[in-house]
Amino acid sequence: MYTTLTRALLAVAALSTAAVAADIPDSGRLLRENTPPSVRPHKELPRIQKPVEQKELASSGVRVKVESFVFGGNTIFTSNELNVLMSKYIGKELxxxxxxAxxxxxxxxxxxxxxxxxxxIIPPQTIKTGTAITIQIIEGILDGVRLETKPQEIRTSKSLFQSYISRIPTGKPAEEGAITDMMMRINELPGVSSKILLEPGSSPGTTQGVLEVTEGKPYSLSIDTDNHGNYSTGYYRVGSSLELYSPLHRGDLFTLRAQTSFSGNSQSVQTGYIVPVSSSGTKVGLNYSFVTYQLGESFKSLDASGDAHNVSLYITQPVIRSRKLMLNLSASGEGKFLDDRVKIANSRNLRHIASGQLGINGVEIDAFMGGGSTSFSLNYSGGFNGIDDNATKTVDQSATGLHTDGGFNKLYMNIARNQNIYKNLTLYTGLTGQWAGNNLDSAEQFSLGGPSAVRAFPTSEASCDMGFIYTAEMRYLVDSLGKIxxxxxxxxxxxHGYAVLHDDPIAPDNTSNLTGAGFGLSWFDAESFIIRSSIAWRTTGTATGKSEMTQPTVYFQAVKKF
Incomplete structure (x- = not known):
C-alpha cells in the first residue's frame, strides 16, 4: 500500500514538475495542433471575354460646332444625366x-x-452647325447564358450549374459583377473550373453568354512528411490525404486523412464531407477528427496516454464575390471528447466540451502602392467544458485549481497583408491573436511556438488563454533558373509572440514573450510537389522542454500529389 501510494504521489509530482519545465502535450493540445497541409492549388479569377472595341473612324478634318446632344438606347442613365456628363463638349467645334472620343x-x-x-456610336446622320448630334448607346443586353461542359458528360449534376446560372439577370444590360459573382461561386466547387464566352445574341445589340465548365480528375491523393510534431510524441510525422470530388454528383467533397509520428507515439484520423445546398453557394459540412497518443522520451516512465474525438457541423455562406472583395460568413457547433491518463498515478482527466462558433472572413485586393491583398478573419466561440472525472474536477475547482470546468468564451482574430514592393518582391505582415473571458481547457488555447507561429520555438510552446503573434516577412519569388x-x-x-498563460492565474509568472528571426525557402509546384522550410534563431525567450532543442530551429514539410 505504501509503495503504491508513494509511486503515485511521485508520478503526480513528476508530471507537475515536468509541466512547468516543458510543454507536455495532452489530447486537447494535440487535437488543436493537428492541422493538415494546404495542398489545393489557388484558382485564378474568372475569365470573361471582353467585347471588341469600336474602331475610330478616319477624320475628314471638318469641324462641327456642338450645340446639343440627343441620346438613344439608354436605360441605365437618364438623358439628363448623360447631358451633364457631355456638357463640357457643348459649344466646342469637334x-x-x-x-x-x-x-x-x-x-x-x-x-x-x-x-x-x-x-x-455616332450613327449616320447629317451633322450641321446648330443641329443636335445623335449618340446611340448599345447597352449590351444579355439574352441568356448557355451551359457547355467538358467533357460533355460530367460527374456533377448539370442542374447545379443551371441553378447558379439562374442568378444572372437576362433581358437587361450585362453586369460584369453579376457574371463574376456566379463564376467565382462555381469555381469554388471542388475539381471544377469555368470561363464564359460571349457570342452575338438573337438581335443586334444583344449578347449570348456561354458558360464553359471543365471538370478534372475525380480525386486528389497526396502523401506528406514533416517535423511539426511534439518532442514527447515524435517530431517526425508522415501522413496521407484523399479528396473525392462530387462523389454524390452534387458538387460535394469528401476528405480523408491519416497521420502518424515516426515513433508511433501519436496517430490521427480526420474525415469530412461538405455539400452546396443553394445557388448562392451556401454549404453545409460535417467533420470528424480522432487523435491518440502515448508520451515517450523523458516522460515514458509516466505511462501517460490519451485520445480525443471532435465532431463538428458547420455552415458557410459566401456573401460577396468580386474581383476586389470576397466575404464569407460561417456558423458551427462542435463537440470534443477528451481523455488523458497517467497510468503510474492511476489518474484520469476525462472531459467533454460543447461549443458554438460564429465567424466572418474575407480577402480584399487593391492597388495601394503597387497593389496587394489583405485577408482577415474574426471568430467568436462560446460553450461549456465539463470535467467528468470527480477527482480531477475537485482539483480544478480547488483554491489552487484553474477552474476550467463550466462555461467559456473566446475571440480569435487574424489579419494579414501581402504588399507588392517591386516585381517579384513582396512584404507579408500578419497579426494573429486570441482573447478569452476565463481560463480555458488545453483544447481551446492558443500557442506561440510552431511552424505557423513563432518559428524559432517548438510546436505548442507557450500555450495560453490569451496572446498574439506578429510576423513580418520579406518574400522574393524566383520564377526561373536560366531558361527553366x-x-x-x-x-x-x-x-514575435506575447502570451497571457491564464486569464485568471494561479502563479505570479503568467506571461511569455517569444521572438525569433530567420529565413525560409518554399518550392511550389501545385500540380505535383510542394516543399516548405524555415530556419530560425531565438532572440527573446527560452524554449522549455528538451535541452537539446537548441538553436537554430528548423521546420520542413514536403507534400507529393498524385
Missing part, C-alpha cells in the same frame, strides 16, 4: 474623330458601373 466618355461611365458590354521556369520563394522573417 471633328468626327473628336466626337467619337467624346462619345467614349459615356462608354467609360457605363463600364465604371460594371456594364462591360456597353458601347456608344520554377516557382521558388525565398524569405527573411521576424516573428
Amino acid at each position: 471633328t468626327l474623330v473628336e466626337l467619337n 467624346a462619345a467614349a466618355t459615356i462608354t467609360a461611365a457605363y463600364r465604371e458601373k460594371g456594364y462591360f458590354l456597353a458601347q456608344t 521556369p520554377v516557382s521558388l520563394q525565398l524569405s527573411a522573417f521576424v516573428d
